[in-house]
Amino acid sequence: MDVSMTVNGRPASGKVEGRTLLVHFLRDDLHLTGTHVGCDTSQCGACVVHMDGRPVKACSVLAVEAEGAEILTIEGMANPDGSLSVIQQAFQDHHGLQCGFCTPGMVMSAAALLKDDPHPDERTIRDYLDGNICRCTGYHNIVKAILAASENASIAAQ
Amino acid sequence: MHDFDFVRPQTVSDAVRALATPDAQALSGGQTLLPAMKVRLAAPAVLVSLMHIPDMVFVRADGDVLRVGGATTHAQVAREAAGAYPALASLAARIGDPAVRSRGTIGGSLANNDPSACYPAGVLASNATIVTDRREIGADDFFQGMFTTALEEGEIVVEVRFPIPDAARYEKFIQPASRFPLTAAFVARHSGGARVAITGASESGVFRWHEAEVALTSDFAVQALDGLAVDADGMIADLHGSSAYRAHLAGVMTRRAVAAIV
Known part of the structure; x- marks a missing residue:
């Protein structure tokens, strides 16, 4: 089946099987390997991307269901000049990553949260990360990074 | 696959x-x-x-009824039902996690009728009507046991109509790994009486706790439930909790919901 969508602002298309998952289309066909497959059972959140502005687990969405959609992946998060976005910079500043495997999903979930709620409290952040698992158990600094990003004045503009 | x-x-x-x-x-x-x-x-x-049928995606307050399209996501219900039916919006806002709520729909949840799903409790306690492509089914007739509903082969949940209660509350004791309720209670105070629906507890799926409903209908207060308990017989037992534990939780969640309403 033919599928076409917009990924990180650019048109992307390809031929897929009905059963091809969005995460495999992104990784194997578009070579956007920043989106990770952690569990493949929609538990871990390493594959979170935005689909039409909403966070989804790309391992639990068929590529054909993303036909015509706007997809944003971790590769689309940096600023146009290549510098890190506010959230990414906060993760670096606050050591919000250890092995880094969960980080793309964490950053995409954080971005989805701050888009809806630019100034969440710690409890809200922890609740929102319910579906993102860090097996290094580095949650404390991830939450600190997101809190710090939310205090950055420019976050509301992103 | x-x-x-x-x-x-x-x-x-x-x-x-x-x-x-x-x-x-x-x-x-x-x-x-x-x-x-x-x-x-x-x-x-x-x-x-069923995700690309515009007629199946909406949240609309219509007098004292909240109408939700069958393909409406949990995230949309959480956002758009908050004014008309806050207890239902709160239920939707606690299903799974944010990414699951971006995709999962009310019609899908009801058609699947997982014995631990959140929506069946809200639908049953609200006495909602499930509108399909061919008929209307009352909540009491819709749920027919674990993963079993009144739906025929190929029948689609097009819309769910919720009579908006005077007051309602969903109390969910979460199983943190699955984010399903271990046991949850939805209590709704309607002008005609109280309805109490329990999910996550019974081997037969969502059910009404009739004894509690009778007690709350005559006196809507936590004390009205004194001495009442859900029978552990037929409750789910697994590594997360025994049937006695789930029966106990059903009572605790119901009492918490009532306490939050009064």
């Missing part, structure tokens, strides 16, 4: 037609079906997506 043909109709009638093909299966948000297909618990020949 096994491969399949995929169709995405834009009208209910086209979807019904597509579902009449042999071995066809409706796909909503896919948050249960796709994981089931990955482990080959399900292997339909044709998947019919």
Whole structure:
């Protein structure tokens, strides 16, 4: 089946099987390997991307269901000049990553949260990360990074 | 997962037609079906997506009834029902996690009727009506046991109509790994009486706790439930909790819901 969508602002298309998952289309066909497959059972959140502005687990969405959609992946998060976005910079500043495997999903979930709620409290952040698992158990600094990003004045503009 | 043909109709009638093909299966948000297909618990020949039918996506307050389209996501219900029916919005806001709520739909949840799902409790306690492509089904007739509903082959949940209660509350004791309720209670105070629905507890799926309803209808207060308990017989027992524990939780969640309302 033919599928076409917009990924990180650019048109992307390809031929897929009905059963091809969005995460495999992104990784194997578009070579956007920043989106990770952690569990493949929609538990871990390493594959979170935005689909039409909403966070989804790309391992639990068929590529054909993303036909015509706007997809944003971790590769689309940096600023146009290549510098890190506010959230990414906060993760670096606050050591919000250890092995880094969960980080793309964490950053995409954080971005989805701050888009809806630019100034969440710690409890809200922890609740929102319910579906993102860090097996290094580095949650404390991830939450600190997101809190710090939310205090950055420019976050509301992103 | 096994491969399949995929169709995405834009009208209910086209979807019904597509579902009449042999071995066809409706796909909503896919948050249960796709994981089931990955482990080959399900292997339909044709998947019919219900996610692109504009008539099935809406949240609309219509007098004292809240109408929700069958393909409306949990995230949309959480956002848009908050004014008209806050207890239902709160239930939707606590299903799964944010990414699951972006995809999962009310119609998919009801058609699946997982014995631990949140929505069946809200639908049953609200005395909602499930509108399908061919008829209207009352909540009391819709849920027929674990993963079993009144839906026929190929029948689609087009809309759910919730009579808005005077007051309601959903109390969920979460199983943190699955984010389903270990046991949850939805208590609704209607002008005609109280309704109490328990999910996550029974081997027969969601059920009404009639004794509690009678007590709360005559006196809507926590003390009215004194001495009442859910029978542990027929409750789910697994590594997360015994049947006695779940029966106890059903009582605790109901009392908390009542306490929050009064």
